[in-house]
Amino acid sequence: MPIDNDPPAQLTLALDTAPATSFDTFHCDDGLNSGRLLASRSIESFARGELDEKQLYLWGEAGSGKSHLLTAACRSVTEAGLRVAYVPGELANQPSALEGLEACSLVCIDDLQRLDHGSEADLFHCINRCRAADTRLLFAADRAVERLGLMLPDLATRLNWGPVFHIEPLAGVEILDALRREFEQRSLLASDEVLSWIVRRFPRDMRAMKELVDQLDQASLSEQRRLTVPFVRQVVDTAGTEGV
Numbered sequence: 001m002p003i004d005n006d007p008p009a010q011l012t013l014a015l016d017t018a019p020a021t022s023f024d025t026f027h028c029d030d031g032l033n034s035g036r037l038l039a040s041r042s043i044e045s046f047a048r049g050e051l052d053e054k055q056l057y058l059w060g061e062a063g064s065g066k067s068h069l070l071t072a073a074c075r076s077v078t079e080a081g082l083r084v085a086y087v088p089g090e091l092a093n094q095p096s097a098l099e100g101l102e103a104c105s106l107v108c109i110d111d112l113q114r115l116d117h118g119s120e121a122d123l124f125h126c127i128n129r130c131r132a133a134d135t136r137l138l139f140a141a142d143r144a145v146e147r148l149g150l151m152l153p154d155l156a157t158r159l160n161w162g163p164v165f166h167i168e169p170l171a172g173v174e175i176l177d178a179l180r181r182e183f184e185q186r187s188l189l190a191s192d193e194v195l196s197w198i199v200r201r202f203p204r205d206m207r208a209m210k211e212l213v214d215q216l217d218q219a220s221l222s223e224q225r226r227l228t229v230p231f232v233r234q235v236v237d238t239a240g241t242e243g244v
Contacts, residue, residue, distance in 0.1 A: 021071040025185065027170060027178035027206060039165040040069060046136065047073040047106065048080075053162050055127075055137035059144050060167030063205025066140040069167070070108040073138055077106045089114030089141075098126040102133040112141035112159075113148060120152040127158045137162070170206065175199055178206060182213045183227075188220060190227050197229050201236075215239055 023044045028036035039058065045051040058066045070086065077084045082105035089111030091097050098119075101107045107130055115123060130137055141148060144166075145159045170178055176195050183190040202208060219235045220227060 021068060021075055023069075023072045023076070025181075026065055026068055026072065027174070027181065035166065035168055036065070036170075039167055042163070042165065043069050043073055043138070044076065046138070047076040049136075053136075054131055054134070055139070055162035057145065057159055057162060057164045058138075058140040058167055059142065059164070061142055061169055063203065063207050064167040064169040065206060066142075066167055067110055067207075070110050070138055070140055073106065074108055082106070084108070086110070092123065093119045098122045101126055102129040102135050104135055106136045106138065108138045108140075110140045112139055113143060115148075117151045120150060120155050124152055124155045124158065127155075175206075175209075179209055179213070182210055183216075186213065186217045188213075188217055188227060194227050194229055194232055197232065212236070 023040055026036075026040045028034075028040055042051060043056060043058075046053060046056055058069060060066055074084045074086050083103065084106045085101045085104045086108045087097060087101075087110070089109065092109055092112075093114070093116045107126075109123070127137065129135075139159060144164070145156050148156070148159075150156045176192075176199060179195050179198060180190065198209070198212065202212065216227060216232060216235055219225075219231075225231050
């Protein structure tokens, strides 16, 4: 979300700008899950203004990477010196939260399934203002538009005005490869035994996986120990994160 109401050339966001929110670190495999790759490349082109579309809609289950793609788009646009707004779904329910967003170059609204019925008209008018101002719109939810249960039919129509991408979660060997790359990005060596142990005991949710890898990174550095199954189990038990 914007941090002030003034119209500076560039608007700084309270977003994580670590590598985890870049397009380069969005996990996908062209051979196994080309849909994720297509979505990532399309959203990257959209953020750069290279896609001849005014809006995109992403949907997929929790942990599939939708928020990653939205924040990566925000990062790309802010690095170009342009204004962006990132609005979580629950914040969109606050009075006046969607006002003035048409002044931005990109507006991202995440977790649309959390939008209250009473805020549907506000979003409807926000979309109209943004499209009139040529502001790009990027939406994300955990379900397709038709399953949001919207009371305002015209809002559902507007949310479907642009391309829709279903972001499939990582599966099978993909999740192992993605987890291995998360460790490598932090200069940590994790054996296949460690990776398999984690995958067997944790939901296949990359957001949760990344949080675990961060915990293991800190613990390994603090205790100067390499990653083994007993050590990982110790960290998990201490943090109480298993199965989160």
